[in-house]
Amino acid sequence: MTRDAESDGDGVSGNVFHGPAPFQLGDRNVQINHFHQAAPQRRPLVLAGAAVTTREELAAAIRGNWAAARRQFFEGAAATGAASDGRLGLLTWLHELDGLTADDLTAQIELVDHRLRDDGLPADLKLLHLLGWLDPEGEAVWRGTVVTPKSLSEALRIGRLRESGPEWELYRDLCEGGLLDALSRFTMLSALRGTQQAWDEAWDAWRQLAAQAPGLPTEAREWAESGARGLLLAALLPYPESKAWLRAGCERVAPPPAGEIEWYDWLRARDGGSDTPIGWLVRADFTAFAAAQAEQQRHQAAVDRQNQRMTTALDAASALRDRQWADYESRRLSPTARLGAVVRATLWLGAWGAATIPVAWIIWGWTLPDIAATVSWYLVALTLAAYAGRLPTVVRLGAAYQPPLRRVREWARAASGSIRRGLIRVGIVVGVVLILGVLLHDVGSIVTTVLLTPLLAVAFYFARIGALHDWADDHRERLRDYQSRRSGSGGIPQSIVRGVQSPSARVRADAYQAYVRQFTGLDHGRKDDADRENGRRDR
Secondary structure (H helix, E strand, O other), X not given: OOOOOOOOOOOOOOXXXXXXXXXXXXXXXXXXEEEEOOOOOOOOEEEOOEEEOOHHHHHHHHHHOXXXXXXXXXXXXXOOOOOOHHHHHHHHHHHOOOOOXXXXXXXXXXXXXXXXOOOOOOHXXXXXXXXXXXXXXXXXXXXXXXXXXXXXXXHHHHHHHOOOOHHHHHHHHHHXXXXXXXXOOOHHHHHHOOHXXXXXXXXXXXXXXXXXXXXXXXXXHHHHOOOHHHHHHHHHOOOHHHHHHHHHHHHHOOOOOOOXXXXXXXXXXXXXXXXXXXXXXXXXXXXXXXXXXXXXXXXXXXXXXXXXXXXXXXXXXXXXXXXXXXXXHHHHOOHXXXXXXHHHHHHHHHHHHHHXXXXXXXXXXXXXXXXXXXXXXXXXXXXXXXXHXXXXXXXXXXXXXXXXXXXXXXXXXXXXXXXXXXXXXXXXXXXXXXXXXXXXXXXXXXXXXXXXXXXXXXXXXXXXXXXXXXXXXXXXXXXXXXXHHHHOEOOEOHHHHHHHOOOOHHHHHHHHHHHHHHHHOOOOOOHHHHHHHHHHHHO
């Protein structure tokens, strides 16, 4: 397109001689000079240190120096908002191009007026539009990187799932809009014409559909509002590369059976078919969401069934323990059992009282038999006081009161339990016998009897509160076990609940073994159980 001579500040104005043209006038030869307009001299455009004069040269310079071209042509505007010198120079250079066809001129006007002068259009997008006009037959370059059908497909396959990298950057730019229309200017990507509008329409239709899907999980709903956009474009791209990985992705994920995931069935019934963009999206991304949810539901159902079986077993075991406990309590508190407990208490305490009388005769009988006899009666009184204090507890325990009348080993423990406790008990008996004998000798029987009364009250009180051994260890163990099971988690004793949470592997193993034994009822009468109880008392 040539510039008018009047507007060309750098052209040469006026006329110049361009050869003689003689003709005969009368008897003289006259030479008339012809005047011709001189061809204008166009200034080259300099980019990245290289001067360019043709469209192809500028296109090549832009492809090789994208960042420099963006800065020179579309950045660095003055603070007042006026166009930069670089953009003014570009526009002037474009107006001076020669050899433009009518289509080129129309496209140039559209480019300059609607693209390059649009302040709302990003600088990179302006540069891509310019490159598409300069050399539509060449490579499509975006920010210095060649864009091909394969790179577009890879950006949609990889970039939509990441937050960094070249594929993600291209995918991000595609989602900002306008890039597809600019790329469609290039011959090799001309099939993209109209894809941007189709993509936007499919995206709006999909978002409306997803908003109505009943019960769509939160994660899937978030993906429907963001990441799903890329797969819609992949389904719309007119290239086999995108269809290949879409098809492979759909084949890798098996959809859940119909009727298992409600929202998935709802989407499949309204996606428009498997070959539509939304159909591809539902078959790929949202089939994966549905398959994961179905697997989770199946796993949870299996866990629920297992928990239900465990609950049923625990309930059955708990009912069995309740029945066993009721039977045990009925036998323990029967009149016959209570009468037997009274007889055992009489024999047991009577045996201990009888065992203390020889001590008085050993200490006092050799020299003062009268004192020994009186102290013996005092010891009988103390025994009776302890018996009176202990009798209500014995009646309440019933069959659970089991002193070791026929078990020699426990009889020995009753006397001592350990050497230290045995010595203390012997020392108490000897001390009481000595004190009573001294009192009888010094103050007489009347005063001593009066002083004995508080001692009788002490013996009654200690027997009453259970300070004396009540021989109901097995009953207390049963009671603790029964109450712990009833108040524990799911009928499991609290000791086991604490044990399975212990940092010690050995404690956890013991707790798990105890858990298995939760289904065995309340049978503590076995020999091994008795031995364990004896072992605990030994410790």
